[in-house]
Amino acid sequence: MRRFEAKRTAADGWLAPRLHATLRMSRAEAADARLWNFLALLVAPDYVIWRHRGKKLAQAARFSGAHHTQAFARLWWAAELFRDGEDYRPVETACRVQDVLNTTMRLDVVDHRPTALAIVRITHRLLEENVPRPGDQVNALSAAINSAGSTLVYEALAPDPGPDTDSVHEWIAGAESAPAVPLDRLPDGPADGAVADSAIRNLVPLFEQMLADAPKRSRRPRGDENAVDQL
Template sequence: MITKPNHVPEHLALLATSALDPFLTEELLRGEEVHGGIDLAKVVEELLEDDARWSVEPIRSLVEDAMYEFREDRTGADAWLAPRLHATLRLTRREAADKRLWNHIGLAVAPDYVAWRHLSEPTAKSPGRRIAAERFRGPADRQCFSRLWWAAELFRNGPDYEPVVAACGNQDLIHTVLRMDLIDHRPTAQALVRLLQNGLVAKGREVAGLSAAINAAGATLIYDVLAPDEPKDPARLRDWIAEARSAPPVGRRSLPDGPDEDPVPEKSVVALTDYFAELFETTPIRGRKIAD
């Protein structure tokens, strides 16, 4: 397994995909050898703001702790790391939409974590172990770190990250649901977590079937009417971001707190949970018989 680069930058930067691609060598994608870091540092775009959020050390510390703590359960690291990454790297959604930032984290800051988490296991058809390139510079729902940050952003309930832990504990859910436009509706996200927690939806086929049904129903049913949400106060997010300079490191044993935003109205979560449960009962799932 590869180790971290000899040169790890002190601050985050922006790394264009065109500049990144030459460093995605076969040796790296096979998890055998990582770049040294010096040459990569020459092609990044520095973030000009003097902002505590751009410090690399807290991110390096998190991923190293995750690799140690979950050395016997790599997928289990997702549910632990997602809320802590989100609370450490306090971004606006506009900042988080810039793929160049995630490119830099994936390749310059923590390529060893990407390899540790996403190096495939050998199979009869593919005996060679390999890391998919999209884990370094892929879309938001596939790149190693952006998928965790966005999962935390979309599934947190105001400042509460507990729903994020539940969501990220189910790989089928985050793989499927992060592609859905409707997941940006907070009651929808919380209702999906409730269905996980009550055991109604658990397996990949069930998650995929329900997700397809929710998308299809959303074409004719406006979820905002059935389950209205309270408008967010952008000042609370700005305050939370501004506190990054003085915020202590996130706890390893207890969950951090997210932005001090109002939680999703409980009445709306209950309404959608009940509606999705009824929808699920009539959703065709391969291998499941629907009662008459």
């Protein structure tokens, strides 16, 4: 909280990979809302209020809510869905645009790793080019991708064998002896295999065309919660 007092949204990209690397667990374990409720209500309610305070106190869903809304669950799942094997750098990019967490992460298609990373790659381009209101672009892209097909369609275009589950289990098993995550450099995630760059490149031109054709809904600025984290 001291580190990011000047820009609370920037805390997401810093905390998400470190939370994921600290709480080593399976997706099935992470789906248990009781863990996240415990963290938010008993361990760190001060963080939830600090990060999600607005005109009023943080909404109840930030303490006990869906995986894409609850203060800690959303960060763990962002790291899980947008990491590239042990590389958390795509997670930092994803968290720089709040709409990736608020909208894109709700879609079933992001379970397909090449799709998730293709979205991050386009998000990175939008940020590098300083495109105004990148959140509106991300929302339009996410809606277009979700409407255009299911994960089966994208799997045909960009095959992905999926993560190495044995490596994930080994990573989880090593949690008790693992050192604390570093504060000033990214930790390493489970070495369960990176996504083939060719699979991502197969999807990026298609998604770029979807973005170009998609209608954009321009929103009025709503303050910190929809801000872009310019690291």
